[in-house]
Amino acid sequence: MDIASLFDDVKRMNKRQFLYQVLSFGMIVSSALMIWKGLMVVTGSESPIVVVLSGSMEPAFHRGDLLFLTNYPDEPVRVGEIVVFKVEGRDIPIVHRVLKLHERENGTVKFLTKGDNNSVDDRGLYAPGQLWLTKRDVVGRARGFLPYVGMVTILMNEYPKFKLSVLGCLGFYVLVHRE
Amino acid sequence: MHSILQRGNAILAYTLSVLACLTFVCFASTVLLNYRTHxxxxxxxxxxxxxxxxxxxxxxxxxxxxxxxxxxxxxxxxxxxxxxxxxxxxxxxxxxxxxxxxxxxxxxxxxxxxxxxxxxxxxxxxxxxxxxxxxxxxxxxxxxxxxxxxxxxxxxxxxxxxxxxxxxxxxxxxxxxxxx
CATH class of the missing domain: 2.60.40 (Immunoglobulin-like)
Structure with missing residues (x-):
């Protein structure tokens, strides 16, 4: 395709039409943001969809699988569940399974996790001196699973140039083409 | 005529929607199964x-x-x-x-x-x-x-x-x- 013809649509637009294009572009971005924030409200989790980044839960989850989380405060944590938790000093949340749990009369819970594919529990991954996780550390609990889809995110995070070019192309396409 | 970009776009969109449909059917066919046993x-x-x-x-x-x-x-x-x-x-x-x-x-x-x-x-x-x-x-x-x-x-x-x-x-x- 001829490069110049790409701009044909733009050339035919007047100022108002071009502004309309920019607005519709803004619309796409803001609705994506709204869906994300809406999911946060519905699921109660600060990060309702996460991508599995490591192989520590194989063969259940592989790198690039997508997990849907919920984090309702009145839902108790139980052994065998897959929780996503944050550890002080680590940016990336960890997805592992609850191995041990002790709950007191007043409802405070402490628990220990382990990755299915790891041979030892997670005490070595926690912050120095931390022996247990509590409810505060939990980002969410895995409820749904979709394979491979998160690979796109991993690609984009590992190759920032790829991310920029994809986003650039999409933005360009939306701006230049008329509905 | 359709440009290469449009054709590629159509193929990609169709492939993705077929895959999404199949995945959904895969999910729907097992969601009601009873997984309990003794x-x-x-x-x-x-x-x-x-x-x-x-x-x-x-x-x-x-x-x-x-x-x-x-x-x-x-x-x-x-x-x-x-x-x-x-x-x-x-x-x-x-x-x-x-x-x-x-x-x-x-x-x-x-x-x-x-x-x-x-x-x-x-x-x-x-x-x-x-x-x-x-x-x-x-x-x-x-x-x-x-x-x-x-x-x-x-x-x-x-x-x-x-x-x-x-x-x-x-x-x-x-x-x-x-x-x-």
Whole structure:
């Protein structure tokens, strides 16, 4: 395709039409943001969809699988569940399974996790001196699973140039083409 | 005429929507299945010791040892990967609820799902959070599984049938107890 013809649509637009294009572009971005924030409200989790980044839960989850989380405060944590938790000093949340749990009369819970594919529990991954996780550390609990889809995110995070070019192309396409 | 970009776009969009449809059908065809079944559990040898827990607080905690029998047939209920785990659940003076996973196993699709274990050792140490195991007369063993589908929900399911046992009222001091 001829490069110049790409701009044909733009050339035919007047100022108002071009502004309309920019607005519709803004619309796409803001609705994506709204869906994300809406999911946060519905699921109660600060990060309702996460991508599995490591192989520590194989063969259940592989790198690039997508997990849907919920984090309702009145839902108790139980052994065998897959929780996503944050550890002080680590940016990336960890997805592992609850191995041990002790709950007191007043409802405070402490628990220990382990990755299915790891041979030892997670005490070595926690912050120095931390022996247990509590409810505060939990980002969410895995409820749904979709394979491979998160690979796109991993690609984009590992190759920032790829991310920029994809986003650039999409933005360009939306701006230049008329509905 | 259609440009290459438009053709590529159409093909990609069509492929993605077909894949999404297939994935949804995959999810819908299994979401209503009943994944429960029976499991027979029994404990063979049960002892309790009081030793320092160097992996945690370094205080002297109760450490239980047990061997168990497990018989169950899971072959008819799953077509995906399964994560099996055996939980001990009990109450102590310190804690209203304690759950400790003693043993687990991953069964992939196609693998043998008829389990018949005799006198099995546990895989993980049975540490209590304190001294609540000695003489504890209501420890319940349950088998559960977490189903990992191709796509969809991740249910945790309890087996029908559990086994309750008690720990002896005295600590064992012999060094003969081993956990392989």
């Amino acid at each position: 499991a027979d559990l029994n404990t063979v040898k049960v002892v309790v010791k009081n030793v320092p827990d160097y992996s945690a607080s370094r205080e002297k905690n109760d450490l239980g040892f047990l061997t168990f029998d497990l018989h169950t047939d899971l072959s008819h209920l799953f077509n995906w990967n399964l994560f099996l785990y055996l939980t001990a659940e009990y109450e102590t003076a310190n804690n209203k609820l304690n759950q400790v996973v003693l043993w687990d196993k991953i069964i992939l699709r196609g693998e043998n799902a008829v389990l018949d274990f005799k006198n099995m050792n546990t895989k993980y140490y049975f540490w209590d959070d304190g001294n609540g195991l000695k003489g504890n007369n209501n420890i319940t063993l349950t088998l559960s599984w977490n189903i990992i589908p191709n796509a969809g929900l991740l249910p945790n399911i309890f087996a029908h049938g559990s086994h309750s046992f008690q720990f002896p009222v005295d600590y064992t001091t012999s060094r003969m107890v081993r956990l392989n």
